[in-house]
Amino acid sequence: MKIEEIYKAWQEEKRQIEIHKEFSDEVMDRIYQYEREKRKSLFDIQQLIELISAHSLAKAGLVAAGAVTGLVRIAFVVCTFLRT
């Protein structure tokens, strides 16, 4: 066998590849799982919004939390202003 022939045969051997049959199915499963998780996290935010808008107590709680945050912020600004 000449050196060129050996090299060509080696090159051909390196090009041979066997992939197991389920390869593309496994990747597609991972892709579908990724999509499900992506939708699930989006759905969770939507679910939270729906939950709050459906219950008046939850709405009141959200408004109260917002009001308290606002008051704390105003108090912080006033304190900072008085110190200077």
Added chain:
Amino acid sequence: MTQETEVIHRVLEGDIESFRFLMERYERPVVRMIRNITFDRESCEDIAQDVFLSAYKKLASFDPARSNFSTWLFTIARNKSLNALKKKKPLSISELTEKSNPQNPSDDMAKKEFYDRLDKTLQTLPLSQRRAFVLAEFEELTYEEIAQIEGTRLGTIKSRINRAKEKLRTALEESAGDIL
């Protein structure tokens, strides 16, 4: 619009199953490239799965005006191979010899010796030379495509491939002297 670009559009519009077409077209070249760069028969398919998952996630960022889909995909495969090599413990020469050609017990000894010598030489090439060589000689990509994947100049790629070929030729000639 090429068939691939049409398929990519369909996937981006929500037809996830169309991605299978791209995968079935490129699974063999991608797995082969990873195997020949990492020399890891066991995990090359796992790395290839990560490549296709990443490609799917980043598909919206693929720009057909800038590159072919294959070049873009090979760039992801190149980066994943590099990461895998960084994490992996280097193989010993004896492991390499054993892993390089396990499927050909009937091959005559001389041929096996040649193949082993070539495999070892390929494995000991600097990584940049090995990647360029694998893409050119086994995947038959053009030098321009390889330069794009490697993010370097055409001249650099030519010189890397030439140096790799020179080392392999020397190894083969030395083997011929030893074996024949």
